[in-house]
Amino acid sequence: MATKKPENMTFEATMDELDTLVDQLESGDLALDDALKKFERGIALARAGQTKLGEAEQRVAILLSNDDNAPLSEFTPDE
Numbered sequence: 001m002a003t004k005k006p007e008n009m010t011f012e013a014t015m016d017e018l019d020t021l022v023d024q025l026e027s028g029d030l031a032l033d034d035a036l037k038k039f040e041r042g043i044a045l046a047r048a049g050q051t052k053l054g055e056a057e058q059r060v061a062i063l064l065s066n067d068d069n070a071p072l073s074e075f076t077p078d079e
Helices: 011-027 032-063
Strands: none
């Protein structure tokens, strides 16, 4: 099964996979190389999740802005 790039996954899928990886790493049953690969994947998932969460927080902040006269503009996560 090919793994998706973390940036192409939903936040929920990212967190689910991260939970699974943490459980696997905490079990202590992995060989060192496998544990390192899973740890590396976990770091990538955590970073992608943090980015998605930051973008969601930014969108909420924009929506909750108190300035009724502010012009509306399209949200772009790259800015």
